[in-house]
Amino acid sequence: MKYKVNEKGYYGDFGGAYIPEMLYPNVEELRQNYLKIIDDADFQKEFHQLLKDYVGRPSPLYLAKRYSERFGANIFLKREDLNHTGAHKINNTIGQILLAEKLGKKRIIAETGAGQHGVATATVCALRNLECVIYMGEVDIERQAPNVARMKMLGAKVVPASSGSKTLKDATNEAMRDWINNPVDTHYIIGSVVGPHPYPDMVAIFQSIISEETKKQLLEQTGSDQPDYVLACVGGGSNAMGMFYHFMDDENVKLIAVEAAGKGVSSGFSAATTYLGKEGVLHGSRSILMQTPDGQVVEPHSVSAGLDYPGIGPQHAHLFKTGRGQYVSITDEESLDAGLLCTQLEGIIPAIESAHALAYLEKMEFKGGENVVVCLSGRGDKDLDTYIKYFNL
Amino acid sequence: MNRIKQLFQEKKNILSIYYTAGYPNTGDTLQIAELLEKSGADMLEIGFPYSDPVADGPVIQASSKQSLDQGMTLNLLFEQLKDLRKTVSIPVLLMGYVNPVLQFGVEKFCEACAEVGVDGCIVPDLPMVEYEEFYQDCFEKHNLSNVFLITPQTAEERIHKIDVLTNGFIYLLSSSATTGKNLEVGDTTEAYFSRIKNLNLKNPTMIGFGISDKQTFDKACSYANGAIIGTAFVKAIAQGNLEEQVSSFMKAFKA
Numbered sequence: 170m171k172y173k174v175n176e177k178g179y180y181g182d183f184g185g186a187y188i189p190e191m192l193y194p195n196v197e198e199l200r201q202n203y204l205k206i207i208d209d210a211d212f213q214k215e216f217h218q219l220l221k222d223y224v225g226r227p228s229p230l231y232l233a234k235r236y237s238e239r240f241g242a243n244i245f246l247k248r249e250d251l252n253h254t255g256a257h258k259i260n261n262t263i264g265q266i267l268l269a270e271k272l273g274k275k276r277i278i279a280e281t282g283a284g285q286h287g288v289a290t291a292t293v294c295a296l297r298n299l300e301c302v303i304y305m306g307e308v309d310i311e312r313q314a315p316n317v318a319r320m321k322m323l324g325a326k327v328v329p330a331s332s333g334s335k336t337l338k339d340a341t342n343e344a345m346r347d348w349i350n351n352p353v354d355t356h357y358i359i360g361s362v363v364g365p366h367p368y369p370d371m372v373a374i375f376q377s378i379i380s381e382e383t384k385k386q387l388l389e390q391t392g393s394d395q396p397d398y399v400l401a402c403v404g405g406g407s408n409a410m411g412m413f414y415h416f417m418d419d420e421n422v423k424l425i426a427v428e429a430a431g432k433g434v435s436s437g438f439s440a441a442t443t444y445l446g447k448e449g450v451l452h453g454s455r456s457i458l459m460q461t462p463d464g465q466v467v468e469p470h471s472v473s474a475g476l477d478y479p480g481i482g483p484q485h486a487h488l489f490k491t492g493r494g495q496y497v498s499i500t501d502e503e504s505l506d507a508g509l510l511c512t513q514l515e516g517i518i519p520a521i522e523s524a525h526a527l528a529y530l531e532k533m534e535f536k537g538g539e540n541v542v543v544c545l546s547g548r549g550d551k552d553l554d555t556y557i558k559y560f561n562l
Numbered sequence: 563m564n565r566i567k568q569l570f571q572e573k574k575n576i577l578s579i580y581y582t583a584g585y586p587n588t589g590d591t592l593q594i595a596e597l598l599e600k601s602g603a604d605m606l607e608i609g610f611p612y613s614d615p616v617a618d619g620p621v622i623q624a625s626s627k628q629s630l631d632q633g634m635t636l637n638l639l640f641e642q643l644k645d646l647r648k649t650v651s652i653p654v655l656l657m658g659y660v661n662p663v664l665q666f667g668v669e670k671f672c673e674a675c676a677e678v679g680v681d682g683c684i685v686p687d688l689p690m691v692e693y694e695e696f697y698q699d700c701f702e703k704h705n706l707s708n709v710f711l712i713t714p715q716t717a718e719e720r721i722h723k724i725d726v727l728t729n730g731f732i733y734l735l736s737s738s739a740t741t742g743k744n745l746e747v748g749d750t751t752e753a754y755f756s757r758i759k760n761l762n763l764k765n766p767t768m769i770g771f772g773i774s775d776k777q778t779f780d781k782a783c784s785y786a787n788g789a790i791i792g793t794a795f796v797k798a799i800a801q802g803n804l805e806e807q808v809s810s811f812m813k814a815f816k817a
Contacts, residue, residue, distance in 0.1 A: 177691075187660055189617040189686040190711040191738045193720075332623060333613065345616040352715050352738040450661045450687070451614065463635040464665030465613040 172417045172484065172493060178366030181490060183457075183483035186365035187450045191349040195357075196453075198272065200367045206271050207264070207374060219263050220378065223296070224253045226260075228379075230386035230542070235514040242535035245396070246545045247383055249408065250519065256547030257379060257408045258289035262358055264375035266293040269356035276300045276355040280330075280344040282309055282337035282404065283475035283522065284316025285547055286360030291325035301325040304343040306336040309474045316551050334468035337404070337478045341452050361405025362482030365453030369410075369482045376411025383542055384415055391540055398533070400425045401544035402525040403496070404440070404476035406485045408546035413494065423495065426485060427525045429471035430498035438470035441498040442481045443489050451479070456486040472501035472555060473521040475547075499528040505559050507531070508549060520547035521555060565653040565681045566707050566730040569604060570766040576788025577779065577815055578605035578768060579795050580657065582625040583642070584634030585611075586800055591642045595650045597805060601812035603652065607684060607790065610639055610658035617686045619742030621793045625800075636666045640674045647679035655709065655730075657684040668697055672704040682707030682730045690727060698727070707731075713738045714754045718761070725763045732765045734758060734786055736772045742793035745772030747781050755785035776814055791815075 178184050178200070186196055206212055220226040229248045236244040249257035262279075269277060277299050281287030287303040294301035303320055307329045310317050320327050333339040341363075348357045362369040362376075384394040399416055401409035403426040416422045431439035439445060446457040451466060458480035459467040471477040481489075488494035499507075504521055507528035512518045519527060523546045530543070549556065556562065569576065579598050583591045595606055611626035611634055618626070639656075646654065656675065663671050663685060675683065683706060688697065693708060701708050707730025712721055715738055724732060734755070736745045745751075758767060769782035770790035782789035798811040 185692065186689055187687045187692070188689065190716060191617065191713050191735065194713075194715040194717070332627070338614065342614050342616050346619075346740045349617060350739050350743075352713070447665075449664055450659075452616075453687075460661070460665065462665065463637070464662035465630060466661075 172488060174366065174370045174484070180484045180487035182448070183455050183486040184366050184369065185455050186453060187455065188365045188453045189349065191352060192345070192365070195348065195352060196365050199371070202272065203268065203367050203371050206268050212267060212271070216264055216267055220260065224259050224263065225251065226378065227382040227386070228252055230383055230390065232390065233515050239514065240530050240535060241537050242539040242541050244530065245387070245540065245542045246517070247379060247412065247542055249379065249544060249546045250517070250523070250548035254285070254289050254292050255550060256285040256289070256520065257376060257411060258286045258360060259292065260378055260411065261360065261372050261375040261407060262286070262289040262293045265356070265358045266297050266299070269299070269358070270297065272356065274354060274356035276302070276351065277358055278302045278304070278344050278347050278355055279358045279360060280304045280337065280340040281360065282306070282340065282477055283473070283520070284309065284313040284320070284551060285475060287325070287327070288316050288319045288323070290358050290360070291320040291323035294325065295323045302347065303327050304330050304340040304347070306330045306334070306340045308335040309337065309340070312555070313474055313551055336474065338466065338469070345452070361407040362410045362484060363405040363452055363454065363480060369454065369484055372407055373410040373414060373484060376407050377414035379408065379411035379544065380413065380415035383412070387540070387542070395419055395422055396542045397539040398423045398425060398541045400427060400526045400529060400541065402427045402476060402522050402546060403481055403485060404429070404478045404522065405480070406482040408544050410482060410484060412544040413488070417493065424488065424493065425529060426494050426496045427529045428496060428498040429473055429476035429525055430500045431470040431472070433500055434498055440469035440471040440476055440478060442479065443496040444498060446480070454483045456480050456483045457489065473504065473525065475520070475522040476525065497529055499525045503528040505556065508556060509560060517545065518549035519545055520549050521552045523547055564705055564707060564730070566605070569653050570731060570787055573604060574787065575783040576604040576768065577602070578607060578788060578790040579603045580607040580609060580790060580792030581795055581799070582609040582611055582622065582629050583639045584629035584632060585625040585796070586628070588629070588632045588634060590804060591639065592646065593804065594799070594808065595646065595654065597808040598812070599650050599652050601809045602816045603812065604788065605653045605655070607655045607657045610636055610656055610662060612659040612662055615659060617740055619740040619793065621742045621796055625796050636662050636671070640678055643678040643680070653681045654679070655682040655684055656680055660685050660688045669700055672700045672706055675706055676704035680706070682709055684709045684733060686711060690723065694727065709733050711735055714750070721758070721761060721763070725765055728765045730765065731787065732763060732767045733790070734767045734769045736769055736782070739771055741771055743772050744774065745778045759785055779815055
């Protein structure tokens with residue numbers, strides 16, 4: 170429990186709820202109720218039933234043979250890409266939509282970067298017949314066209330965010346403004362482990378199913394539930410937090426979080442938050458973010474829309490600062506190359522986000538025989554245009 | 563005595579104007595303060611811009627962005643306000659988001675405010691608990707008022723807590739909204755304003771968000787000690803001669 174949130178909503182120096190008064194009643198309502206609702210037996214039953222029958226969980230833990238041969242270690246892929254809607258994001262949206270219903274909310278809003286969280290939100294809204302509005306940066310709308318089409322078909326209204334860098338950060342601002350203007354009937358489904366307390370904790374709890382299953386599967390397949398390494402990509406950090414969650418207190422398991430270096434950490438076009446960032450407040454919590462000396466948020470860059478975010482969740486900031494997690498970065502090119510390699514070695518086209526985690530395998534040194542789990546957070550269908558252009562396929 | 567307290571003791575129907583520092587041009591900050599005082603404003607709120615102003619609507623967002631793009635910083639703002647008290651005598655508050663204050667340094671920020679003669683601050687995303695724990699001593703040491711916001715959804719118990727922590731005035735939002743929405747005073751808004759009035763708070767109240775003309779200003783004044791105008795003023799000075807724009811905007815309220 171060393172790395173979990175305290176009663177004040179903090180992880181060490183990070184977290185809290187830095188929100189304008191207009192959001193206070195909503196966030197406070199959530200804070201007072203989220204654990205009570207989540208711990209309720211009926212809620213748990215419905216949540217797990219949907220994860221099983223609707224999402225298709227448990228997702229496989231796949232020992233990737235050709236990958237393992239190449240790297241000289243046992244490389245396991247946690248196949249979140251096989252979930253319904255194609256990524257880990259649905260674990261959280263199922264949880265939050267059930268919670269929103271318990272709170273009596275009638276309208277759902279969400280931000281999205283790659284569109285995966287938007288699709289996952291639009292999906293559960295269709296499933297539960299709730300009104301759905303998704304905020305998405307103009308730049309992302311362009312580079313993730315298939316997901317935009319999906320959200321529309323699912324009945325969601327997709328609203329372009331045209332301020333700032335027109336990506337995930339700006340979509341989040343717009344969603345927060347919507348919530349301020351609709352304080353009573355609306356629930357905001359934040360898609361990552363960011364935002365004011367209790368969001369980072371709530372999203373981490375819903376995503377923790379990833380490591381809960383992984384432990385069981387590892388025990389069955391290797392005889393131990395303790396791998397040597399666990400790797401995941403980090404934008405805001407929800408798949409990584411889900412992947413790390415039940416390993417955090419197993420101090421012998423090394424946690425590696427892979428950020429997007431973009432065109433290189435020193436290029437001015439990067440999203441490598443822990444490398445480039447400083448402590449500060451963004452989107453309602455104290456964490457680490459990329460900013461100018463004057464405290465203005467710096468516009469990030471990554472080829473991967475899901476990692477194109479200038480901050481990380483407060484729990485990640487805590488894992489980073491305490492040294493519990495190792496935070497590294499991978500460039501646009503390295504990630505695309507790793508995506509192609511995974512496709513050709515294993516017949517799996519990964520999302521470019523997940524390809525960042527895979528790419529880091531190239532930089533690790535193995536003695537041989539280590540057990541390594543990589544979270545394959547999403548599938549690459551949405552990224553085909555980017556892959557095809559880059560490799561001239 | 564703090565200029566804010568004095569103002570509320572001496573005056574009713576207080577007109578407070580918000581504008582973004584460094585907008586429309588970087589060098590306009592002090593001149594706008596002077597022009598506003600000359601044309602009858604009772605109090606000023608100078609916004610220090612932030613890249614991600616989540617509580618603001620499109621007009622103030624755009625003014626913040628333009629100001630930042632033109633090079634505005636907190637350092638520069640304090641430099642511009644260095645001679646504030648030579649020409650401006652009405653209360654002045656700074657309004658902005660918490661991250662620039664954190665990076666500047668809380669202690670240094672309070673010192674700089676006191677040095678140039680700023681009387682108080684409004685930091686919408688600074689939570690009460692954080693204020694109590696880390697900021698209050700510093701603010702009080704430098705005789706700075708900290709102004710909290712309340713909305714129609716703020717619970718009564720919390721309003722009383724805010725009243726205890728505040729030592730200037732309470733900023734009453736006409737509705738839960740981002741800045742720049744029009745005020746529609748219907749039955750529920752009136753009921754809310756009356757409810758607050760009947761709480762007999764120790765602090766005076768100012769109504770903000772959605773006040774854009776003489777009519778909405780007068781209406782607000784019937785429920786509170788005054789009102790704050792932001793978006794409408796920022797819009798009015800976007801173009802043209804600053805002196806003329808400020809004076810014609812203010813004339814409408816002084817009629």
